[in-house]
Structure formats: structure tokens, C-alpha cells
Amino acid sequence: MAADYSLSGAQELHVLAVDDSHVDRKVIERLLKISCCKVTAVESGRMALQYLGLDGEKSSLGIDELKVNLIMTDYSMPGMTGYELLKKIKGSSTSSKIPVVIMSSENILTRIDRCLEEGAKEFLQKPVKLSDVKRLKDFILREENDNKETEEMKQGSCHRKRKLQDCSLSLTQPHDIPSSPKCSSTPLLKHSLLKHPKIA
Amino acid sequence: MELHRQLANLRQSFFDQGYLDEQFIQLEELQDDANPNFVEEVVTLFYKDSARLIHSIDQALEKQPLDFAKLDSYMHQFKGSSSSIGAKKVNTECTQFREYCRAGNVEGCKRTFQQLKREYAVLRKKLEAYFQFARQIGPIEMASRPN
Numbered sequence: 001m002a003a004d005y006s007l008s009g010a011q012e013l014h015v016l017a018v019d020d021s022h023v024d025r026k027v028i029e030r031l032l033k034i035s036c037c038k039v040t041a042v043e044s045g046r047m048a049l050q051y052l053g054l055d056g057e058k059s060s061l062g063i064d065e066l067k068v069n070l071i072m073t074d075y076s077m078p079g080m081t082g083y084e085l086l087k088k089i090k091g092s093s094t095s096s097k098i099p100v101v102i103m104s105s106e107n108i109l110t111r112i113d114r115c116l117e118e119g120a121k122e123f124l125q126k127p128v129k130l131s132d133v134k135r136l137k138d139f140i141l142r143e144e145n146d147n148k149e150t151e152e153m154k155q156g157s158c159h160r161k162r163k164l165q166d167c168s169l170s171l172t173q174p175h176d177i178p179s180s181p182k183c184s185s186t187p188l189l190k191h192s193l194l195k196h197p198k199i200a
Numbered sequence: 201m202e203l204h205r206q207l208a209n210l211r212q213s214f215f216d217q218g219y220l221d222e223q224f225i226q227l228e229e230l231q232d233d234a235n236p237n238f239v240e241e242v243v244t245l246f247y248k249d250s251a252r253l254i255h256s257i258d259q260a261l262e263k264q265p266l267d268f269a270k271l272d273s274y275m276h277q278f279k280g281s282s283s284s285i286g287a288k289k290v291n292t293e294c295t296q297f298r299e300y301c302r303a304g305n306v307e308g309c310k311r312t313f314q315q316l317k318r319e320y321a322v323l324r325k326k327l328e329a330y331f332q333f334a335r336q337i338g339p340i341e342m343a344s345r346p347n
Contacts, residue, residue: 023245023281030230030238075275105280127223127284130230 013137013144014038018048018073018085019103024126028072031133038069045080045120046071049088052095068098070140074126075104075111081114099140103128105127203337206207210330219323223286228306236339240331250320252276261310271309272301 016039018029025041032039042048049055052068071089075082076109082102089095099121104111112123124132214220224239258276260267263277279294300308300311 021249021277021280021284023242026242026245027227027284030235034230038301050208079342098214105283126280127226130225171276 012036012141013069014040014067015070015072016048016051016068017041018043018045018077018082019073020044020077024074028128028133031128031130034130035133035137037070037137044178045073045085045088047079047081048085052089052092054092054095067145068095070136071098071099071100072124072136073102075102075115076106080123080137083111083118085110086115086120087117099143101136107145207330207333209336213219214326219286219288219326220289221291223337224282224291225286227285243285243327243331246281246287247280247324254317254320257313260314261313266306267274268304268309272298272322275301287320290316290323319323 015032017032017039019025019041020043022043025043029039037073040051042051046055061065073082073085080088082104082150086100086102088099089098093163096119100119101122101124102115102120103124103126105126107125115123122136136166204294214224227239227242253274257271260271260274273296274346275297279291279298282290282294293312297312297316300312
């Protein structure tokens with residue numbers, strides 16, 4: 001395993017931030033820029049879906065140019081909540097693999113559980129701090145590197161394919177398996193960072 | 201130097217007197233030479249949002265009977281942005297208002313909202329004076345540059 005984590009500092013994540021509050025959009029944008037991320041900030045779930053090309057309209061830009069590595073969305077928004085947006089993203093064929101993080105000023109256990117069960121990677125308490133964003137970025141980059149390695153190994157030449165697939169299966173983290181959101185929520189809560197009432 | 205000390209004392213008084221909390225400091229830490237007015241820009245957005253919400257809430261409080269769900273929703277937004285800039289006293293009033301909303305307490309809501317508007321006005325005045333003063337005296341580097 002030749003994973004070179006020193007490269008992760010140079011990698012730029014493209015983050016789609018969704019929040020109806022102008023104040024919060026400005027702050028999250030700054031937090032992300034300071035953490036060396038590209039940011040696209042939109043004010044609603046509908047606009048987020050439009051950006052991702054999931055609103056039924058034909059997206060005018062190629063998928064590669066738009067590649068979003070992380071979606072951070074507020075929970076309470078008029079029209080479409082962050083939870084509803086999460087469901088739409090996880091239910092799509094093109095964007096379901098993009099990690100989604102929910103932000104909320106309210107620390108409601110049932111709400112947090114619901115989001116994590118629906119496949120949210122993290123639930124952050126607002127106001128979001130720079131340390132939250134930095135930690136999140138490291139976490140996402142590590143996952144991206146793991147996924148990339150898995151993909152590269154899978155693309156190995158035909159006669160090596162079977163052997164490499166055995167290796168790639170052991171590289172895949174449990175929570176990367178999308179088909180069982182329920183069992184992914186438990187290890188996620190253990191890794192879940194700060195501000196989570198379940199953690200002692 | 202003396203002016204910068206005055207500015208620092210003024211700033212400290214906001215925390216000591218409970219007008220601002222730790223979140224304001226978080227915002228200050230996001231400011232740098234390339235973005236020297238970040239905090240003021242965020243606070244200006246807060247004023248804009250607040251003016252709009254205050255107007256909506258004032259109107260909603262005139263209606264009979266009160267639509268508590270709507271009022272709570274407005275106040276949720278207000279609380280969100282006030283906590284994002286660290287406006288501690290304003291935030292406390294927002295919380296109190298929401299409690300009265302949930303209890304269906306008309307008098308409590310109206311009374312608390314008057315209090316909230318007062319706290320907001322005081323904070324706004326203090327912050328406007330602070331940023332204006334800061335701009336007038338310029339960055340510390342200039343003040344301590346040798347002649």
C-alpha cells in the first residue's frame with residue numbers, strides 16, 4: 001500500500017455548500033477557502049439539485065467539470081430541507097457516492113439519527129468552526145484516496161484482475177458499502193467528530 | 201499605540217459585558233491581509249438579514265390570532281444568524297422568544313420581541329462604532345512603523 005498522504009494537502013476538494021442563510025453561506029465559504037477547498041455556495045436544495053444535474057433539466061456542463069467531492073447542507077431550509085436533499089442525492093444514480101454532511105443549529109437526536117441512517121457522513125453543529133472543516137476535509141480526502149486506490153487496482157490488467165480484486169476488497173472500509181446504511185451508522189458514530197450527543 | 205489600546209479595550213468590553221461570545225473570535229480568526237474586512241462584511245450581512253426579519257416579525261405580531269409557527273420560523277432564522285456572528289444577548293432573546301412561541305404566550309412574545317429589538321439596536325450601535333474606529337486608526341503595523 002503506497003498511499004502517500006502527504007499529497008492530500010495539495011489536493012483541492014470541490015465542496016457544494018447549501019444554506020438559505022446569507023450570513024452562513026459567507027462564513028462556510030470562507031472556512032472552506034481557508035481550508036484550500038473550491039467552493040460553490042447555493043441557497044436552496046433545488047439549486048443544489050440543479051447544479052448536480054439532478055433536477056431533470058439537462059445540465060449544460062460536463063460532469064467532470066462539475067465534480068463535487070463533498071456536499072455540506074443546512075438542515076432547516078424553506079422548500080426542501082437538508083434531509084430531503086440528502087435523500088434525493090442518495091437516491092440518484094450519478095451523485096449517490098458524493099459524501100453529504102448535514103449542518104444544524106439544533107442538536108436533536110432523532111434528527112441526527114435520521115440523517116445518518118439516510119447516509120449522511122457527518123452531522124455538524126452550527127456554528128461550524130474551522131477545526132470542523134479541517135477535520136472533515138482530512139476525512140474526505142482519506143476516503144477519496146482509498147477509493148482511488150481501489151479503482152486503480154480494479155483497473156489492473158486482465159491476468160492480474162482476480163488477484164487484485166481480492167486485495168481491493170480488503171482495502172474497502174466498511175462504511176463505503178452503500179447498500180447497508182444501517183450498519184454504517186454505528187461505526188460512523190464512533191468516528192463521528194465532536195458535538196454529537198451520543199458520544200460520551 | 202494608545203489608540204490601538206483603546207480599540208482593544210473596547211473590543212474586550214464586548215466580551216466582558218456579554219454582547220459577543222467566542223463565535224465572534226472564530227470569525228476574527230478567518231480574517232487576514234487578503235480579507236481584512238471579513239468580520240465587518242459578515243456583520244453587515246447580519247444587519248441586512250436582521251432588518252428584514254424584524255420587519256416580518258413586527259408585521260406578524262400585528263395579526264390576530266398570532267401564527268406561532270410562522271413566528272417561530274422567523275425567529276429560528278434570526279437565532280441562526282445571531283449565533284453565527286456571536287451576538288450573545290440577541291441570541292438569548294431569540295431563545296426566550298421561541299419558548300414563548302411554543303407556549304403560545306402572546307404577551308411573552310411581544311414583550312420579548314421589544315427587548316430583542318433593544319438589544320439588537322445596542323449591539324449594532326456598538327459594532328458600527330467599533331469598526332469605524334478601527335478603520336480610522338488603521339492597522340497596527342502602520343502605527344508602529346519607525347519614522
